[in-house]
Amino acid sequence: MNLLPARHRPGSLLPDLTDWWNAFTPGLAPVFGNHMLRVEESLTGDHYVVRAEIPGIDPAKDVEVSVHAGLLTIKAERTETHEEKGHSEFNYGVFERTVSLPQGAKDEGIEASYATGILTVSVPVGESKEKVTRVDVKSGE
Template identity: 35%
Template sequence: MSMPMIRERRGLVPELFNWLDMPLAALQSPAAQPIKFEDYVKDDRYVLRAELPGIDPDKDVDITLSNGLLTIHAERRDEQRDQQRTEFRYGSFTRSITLPSDVDENDVKASYDKGVLEVSVKLADTKQQEKHIQIESTPRQES
């Protein structure tokens, strides 16, 4: 299935037409979006950064690592009040990622700063010496 093409429209309500072009897009809340990840390797560690603004990392985040699968579960409970109205934003988010095969699951660190959760896992020392493989020859059978 291909992604629908968004056509540019000019007029009073172009965004409404863009929503109609994408099935169910108007029904999705911003809270329904998955956790956004970025990952990279730095100083012999696999680093995963996740956008999690507006959460309390001590109460609202659970990180698990099992058999090479890192799972982040977060729950947002946010209330904004002003003189005329109150707005709640809440929801729970879960996302898993398969880690590289050479990570050391016993050396995992996590930190949270300014809405970004960072999890790093040490990469195991995988420097192996080159191994030469001997080719066995099989005797030819003559017919």
């Protein structure tokens, strides 16, 4: 398995610093509004696989996976309520993560599955056919 570095959504402000901060201050994450999904990416043979940690959701109604313009986006919404002896506590939030697909990724044949709190998205990857266009340079004299 070849692990690839996570590529973050364009425009996200210092996502690595945010992950580091939340590792040391887990109780303060909601104060700063961080709702980023943790993902693991790998390129295995002819598939690009993204695994996202999303425990406590119903995958049929709480998760949306989409591909557009070479970007894979995973959105999830969690709403949990725990009631016990007159005390209730809830945990909710909208989580989103967008990663760039590798060259040669195909829009057809993408599969997604959810088990034990992990969403796995598998994207077929074919040969990258990069087109090189030669541009003639004209003399200005």
